[in-house]
Amino acid sequence: xxxxxxxxxxxxxxxxxxxxxxxxxxxxxxxxxxxxxxxxxxxxxxxxxxxxxxxxxxxxxxxxxxxxxxxxxxxxxxxxxxxxxxxxxxxxxxxxxxxxxxxxxxxxxxxxxxxxxxxxxxxxxxxxxxxxxxxxxxxxxxxxxxxxxxxxxxxxxxxxxxxxxxxxxxxxxxxxxxxxxxxxxxxxxxxxxxxxxxxxxxxxxxxxxxxxxxxxxxxxxxxxxxxxxxxxxxxxxxxxxxxxxxxxxxxxxxxxxxxxxxxxxxxxxxxxxxxxxxxxxxxxxxxxxxxxxxxxxxxxxxxxxxxxxxxxxxxxxxxxxxxxxxxxxxxxxxxxxxxxxxxxxxxxxxxxxxxxxxxxxxxxxxxxxxxxxxxxxxxxxxxxxxxxxxxxxxxxxxxxxxxxxxxxxxxxxxxxxxxxxxxxxxxxxxxxxxxxxxxxxxxxxxxxxxxxxxxxxxxxxxxxxxxxxxxxxxxxxxxxxxxxxxxxxxxxxxxxxxxxxxxxxxxxxx
Ligand code: NG6
Ligand code: CA
Numbered sequence: 001x002x003x004x005x006x007x008x009x010x011x012x013x014x015x016x017x018x019x020x021x022x023x024x025x026x027x028x029x030x031x032x033x034x035x036x037x038x039x040x041x042x043x044x045x046x047x048x049x050x051x052x053x054x055x056x057x058x059x060x061x062x063x064x065x066x067x068x069x070x071x072x073x074x075x076x077x078x079x080x081x082x083x084x085x086x087x088x089x090x091x092x093x094x095x096x097x098x099x100x101x102x103x104x105x106x107x108x109x110x111x112x113x114x115x116x117x118x119x120x121x122x123x124x125x126x127x128x129x130x131x132x133x134x135x136x137x138x139x140x141x142x143x144x145x146x147x148x149x150x151x152x153x154x155x156x157x158x159x160x161x162x163x164x165x166x167x168x169x170x171x172x173x174x175x176x177x178x179x180x181x182x183x184x185x186x187x188x189x190x191x192x193x194x195x196x197x198x199x200x201x202x203x204x205x206x207x208x209x210x211x212x213x214x215x216x217x218x219x220x221x222x223x224x225x226x227x228x229x230x231x232x233x234x235x236x237x238x239x240x241x242x243x244x245x246x247x248x249x250x251x252x253x254x255x256x257x258x259x260x261x262x263x264x265x266x267x268x269x270x271x272x273x274x275x276x277x278x279x280x281x282x283x284x285x286x287x288x289x290x291x292x293x294x295x296x297x298x299x300x301x302x303x304x305x306x307x308x309x310x311x312x313x314x315x316x317x318x319x320x321x322x323x324x325x326x327x328x329x330x331x332x333x334x335x336x337x338x339x340x341x342x343x344x345x346x347x348x349x350x351x352x353x354x355x356x357x358x359x360x361x362x363x364x365x366x367x368x369x370x371x372x373x374x375x376x377x378x379x380x381x382x383x384x385x386x387x388x389x390x391x392x393x394x395x396x397x398x399x400x401x402x403x404x405x406x407x408x409x410x411x412x413x414x415x416x417x418x419x420x421x422x423x424x425x426x427x428x429x430x431x432x433x434x435x436x437x438x439x440x441x442x443x444x445x446x447x448x449x450x451x452x453x454x455x456x457x458x459x460x461x462x463x464x465x466x467x468x469x470x471x472x473x474x475x476x477x478x479x480x481x482x483x484x485x486x487x488x489x490x491x492x493x494x495x496x497x498x499x500x501x502x503x504x505x506x507x508x509x510x
Contacts, residue, residue, distance in 0.1 A: 032270060032325065033126070033127075033128070033270040033405065034270070034325050034326060034327045034379060034381075034382075035263075035270055035271050035272070035273075035322060035325065035326040035327070036123065036128075036271075036272045036273070036326070036327045036329070036401070037263075037272075037273045037275060037313065037317075037326060037327070037328045037329070038272075038273070038274050038275065038329045038331075038397075039275045039277065039310060039313070039328065039329065039330045039331075040086075040089075040134070040135075040274065040275065040276045040277065040331060040332070040333055041277050041279060041280070041306055041330075041331070041332045041333070041374075042082065042135060042170075042276070042277060042278050042279065042280070042281035042332070042333055043082075043280055043281045043332065043333070043334060043335070043336055043337060043340070043363055044279075044280060044303070044306070044332035044336065044373065044374060045332070045335050045336025045355035045356045045357070045362065045369060045373075045374075046335065046336075046355075046356055046357045046359050046368075046369055046372050046373060046374060047336075047353075047354045047355055047356050047357025047358070047359070048280075048303055048336060048355050048374065049062050049063070049066075049303075049307075049374050050063055051063040051066035051067070051071060051374075051376075052071075052357055052374055053357055053358075054353065054354070054357075056295075056296060056300075056351055056352055056353040057294055057296060057300055057303055057304070057353060059303065059304070059307040060307065060311070061307045061308065061310045061311030061314060062307050062310050062330060062374075062376065064311075064314065065310065065314070065328055065330055065376050065378045066376045066378075067385060068378050068380055068383075068385055069328070069376055069377050069378030069379065069380075069383050069385060070376065070377050070378075070383060070385070070386050070387070070388050070424075070425075070426045071375075071376050071386075071387050071388070072375040072376070072377075072387075072388050072389075072390065072392060073387060073388070073389050074372065074389050074390065074391045074392070074431070075331070075372070075373065075375030075390075075391075075392045075393070075394075076371045076372055076373065076375075076391075076392070076393045076394070076435060076437065077089075077331070077332065077333055077334055077371050077373050077393070077394050078094060078095060078371065078393060078394065078395050078436075078437075078438055079095055079096075079334065079370075079371065079437075079438040079439065080334045080335060080361075080362075080363055080364050080365055080366065080370030080371055080437075080438065080439035081102070081103050081333075081334050081363065081364060081439075082103060082135075082137050082170065082281075082333045082334060083095075083101060083102060083103050083104045083111075083137050083138065084096070084101050084102065084438060085333040085334055085394065086136075086137055086138055086276075086333060087101045087111060087112065087138060088393075088394065088395045088416070089119060089394050089395065089397065090112050090118050090119050090120075090138065090159060091112060091113070091116065091117075091118060091398075091414060092117070092119075092395060092397075092398035092399065092409075092413070092414025092415070092416055092417030093395075093414065093415065093416050093417075094395070094416045094436060094438070095438065096436075096438050096442060097416075098111075103170075104137060104138070104139055104169060105169065105173060105197045105235075105236060106168050106169035106170070106173035106174050106175055106195060106197070106235075106236055107144050107145075107146070107168075107175075107195045107196075107197055107236070108139035108140075108144060108169070109139045109140070109141055109142055109143055109144055109146075110138065110139040110140055110141060110142070110154050110155060110158075110159075111138055111139045112138050112139075112159045114154050114158040114159060116410075116413050116414075117398065117409055117410055117413045117414050118159050118160045118398075119160070119274070119397055119398055119401070120132070120156075120159060120160030120161045120272060120274065121159075121160035122398055122401050122402050122405060122407050123160075123270075123272035123401065123405065124160050124162065124272075125407060126270075126405035126406065126407055127269075127270065128269075128270045128271055128272045128405075129162050129163075129262075129266045129269055129270070129271040129272070130160060130161050130162050130163070130271070130272045130273075130274075131161055131162060131163040131164065131165075131262045131271070131272070131273050131274065132156045132161045132163075132164045132165070132166060132273075132274040132275075132276065133164075133165045133166070133255050133258045133259045133262065133273065133274070133275050133276070134165075134166065134167075134255050134259075134274075134275055134276030134277055134278065135166065135167060135169075135170070135171075135276040135277070135278050135281075136155070136156060136164075136166040136167065136168055136169070136276070137168070137169050137170060138156075138159075140152050140153075140154075140155045140168055140179070141153065141154065141155065142154065148175060148177075148184055148187075148192075148193035148194070148195060148241070149184070149187060149189065149192045149193055151182040151183060152179065152182050152183070152184075153182050155179070155182065157181055157182065161274070163181065163262060164179070164180070164181055165178060165179070165180050165185075165255070165258040166178065166179050166276075167179070167246070167251075167278075170235075170278075170281060171248065171251070171278045171281055171282070171283055172224055172232075172234055172235055172281075172282050172283050172340075172341055172342075173234060173235045173236050174195055174226070174227055174229070174234050174235070174236035174237065174238035175193055175195050175236075175238050175241065176229040176230070176234060176238065176245050176246050177193070177241055177244040177245060177246065178244075178246060178254070184241065184244050185244060186243045186244040187241065187243075187244050188240075188241070188242075188243045188244065191240045191241060191242055191243065192239075192240045192241070193238065193239065193240045193241035193244070194238070194239040194240060195236060195237070195238050195239075196236070196237045196238075196239075197235075197236045197237070199237070200226075200237045201237045201238070201239040202227070202237065202238060202239025202240065203239075204227050204228060204229075204238070204239070205227075205228050206225060206226050206227055206228060206233065206237075207224065207225030207226065207228050207232075207233020207234075208225040208226070208233070210228065211225075211233075213228055213231065214228065214231055214232065214233055215230075215231035215232065216231070216232055216283060216285070216342050216343065216344055217342065217343040218233045218341055218342055218343070219339050219341050219342055219343055219463065221463055222339075222340075222341040222463055223235060223341075224282075224283070224341040224342060229245050229246075230245065230246070230247055230248055230285075232248065232283045232285065232342075235341075248283060248285035249285055249286065249287045249288060250287070251278060252277065252278070252279065252286075252287060252305055252306070252309060253287060255275070255277065255278075255309075256309050256312055256313075259273060259275050259313065260312070260313070260316050263313075263316060263317070263320065263322070264316070264320065267320045267322060275313070277306050277309065279302040279303065279305055279306040279309075280299050280302035280303050280306065280336075281340070282340040282341045282342050282344070283341070283342050283344070284297075284298035284299050284301070284302045284342070284344050284346070285298065286298055286301040286302050286304075286305045287305060290302070290304050290305040290308070295349065295351060296345075296346075296349050296350065296351055296353055297344055297345025297346050297347075297348065297349035297350075298344045298345055298346070299338065299344065299345070299346035300346075300349070300353065310330065313328075314328075323380060324380045324381040325379075325381050326379070327377065327378070327379040328376075328377070328378045328379075329375075329376070329377050329397075330374065330375070330376040330377075330378075331373055331374060331375045331376070331394060332373040332374055333373075334363050334364075334370065334371065334373070335355075335356060335359075335361065335362045335363045335365065335369040335370045335371065335372070335373065336355035336356055336362050336363060336369065337355075337362050337363040337364070337464050337466065338350065338355070338464075338465065339463070339464055339465060340363070340464060347465075356369035357369075358483055358484060359372060359483065359484065360467060360469075360484050360485045360486070361466065361467050361468070361469055361485075362464075362466050362467075363464070363466065364439060364440070364461060364464065364466045364468060365439055365466055365467060365468050365469050366437060366438075366439040366440060366441050366442075366443050366452055366468065366469035366470065367467060367468075367469040367485050368450075368479070368483070368485060370437065370439050370469070371437045371438070371439075375392070377424055377425070377426075379425070382425065383425055383426050384426055386426050386429075388423065388426065388429050388431075389429060390420070390423040390428070390429050390430060390431030390432075391431040391432045391433075391435055391445065392420050392423050392424065392431040392432060393432065393435055395416055395417050395418075396417055396418050396419070396420045396424075396432070397417070398414045398417040399414060399417035399418055399419040399420075400417075400418075400419050400420050400421040400424055401421075402419070403419050403421050404421055415510070418432060420432065433446065433447070434446045434503060434507070436504065436507055437450075439468065439469065440455055440457035440468055440469075440470050441453045441454070441455035441457065441469075441470060442504060442508075443469075444500050444503055444504040444507070445479070446500060446503060448478050448479055448480035448481075449476065449477070449478060449479070449496060449500060450476070450477045450478075450479050450485070451474065451475070451476050451490075451496075451497060451500035451501065451504065452469055452471070452474070452475040452476075452477075453474070453501075453504065454471060454472050454473055454474050455470045455471070455472070456470070456472060457470035458470060459471060469485075473488070473490065474490045474497050474501070475488045475490055476488060476489045476490040476492075476493060476496060476497050476500070477489065
């Protein structure tokens, strides 16, 4: 009997010990390298978040990041559209140095070199696990004419991501499919995919011929009226892959579950997650739980959805005890636009909301709202909450994170990227002394001054209601006194114009 009791108590103690051991986090992470999550939104404007002054919409989860981290007021993407901004992010090179870096169609070939340094490679060589989840828009494969039904490479995996779950271009462009690593998700060999941007392919109805089949009308004159997928006319023609075509309302939830899966799988080691959300880019088709919630139309609903998504990521990081040692960067790839191709209520239900805040211009514009974007960095364990006026750019991530992870950038590469780690981490409020902005033309910001180079592009895009900032005359603004870029001081300060022209010229010729 005694022996039995002894055995039972041994078993109890054994089980108790195993249980307690299992309940403990295997390693305490605080001394380890921080994880990095870069949450990159699509077309979110400087005034779209309540922490940046929006009053018609409330974004509590992003506001929490801002309250505990650094909220930058003069942070930029390189360009006023997506592909060039993302090109710069990946390469550390200004996109206007290279032809073919404008907004890409969905069948474009990869434009990022695979034999040079890239943002994910910085982390990968430092021993991080790297992933992209979300929008890619930098081309895939070596050819435009590619076979979507077999392995597609090179792509994000060859650029430095260990894992990729993406869509190729934009949500309004075919092919409307996800790719996991090299393959289209849910591809079906009996229904092969073909994509064409010039000639119609396949038998699916187009928005142009069958507007009665659309659940959201495309805006007249903008051309989102080719192959219809999920009741939405797209740019480009697509044949086959019916099983693989996404449902727009599910897309953000799909990306979220992939992002959370990657975080969970890699909780024991440092990771870099590039989480590229599609909101609030067109077509705005939020999940049912967000439809109608903002009162501002689907654009507002999409912003609420992206805020919720950020909250879900924060929640998961806290649950896994990773939050304190994770650097979360939140930003946008270009400024805001209301009507970008669909009649979705963004214009009619605006209700006084100001997507660009106090800034002038928006997406496609060389004026400040084109590239000055929301930009928040949180790292609870290290960063002290602050608002920073430092002039910084997403192009600086490569050089800055190279320093954070002790990497050296090969000579002659990522040459436009500057190390501003100290500004990113709030150790200084001093950032760049000079930054080039890019839309239809170039502008240069230096100190309080901004010079916009003359261009013959049109001054106003009627379809998207965009002030482009283009002018055949040189423009000079004092951003400190005139953040709205109302008063052109070029004739008053010709010396300043000359100085900035020369500076811009020197950077162009670098
Ligand atoms: C434009 C599209 C717009 C959007 C944009 C890319 C037209 C008329 N408009 O050409 O709808 O897709 O490209 O947006 O085709 S971005 O955020 O990816 O740069
Ligand atoms: Ca964009």
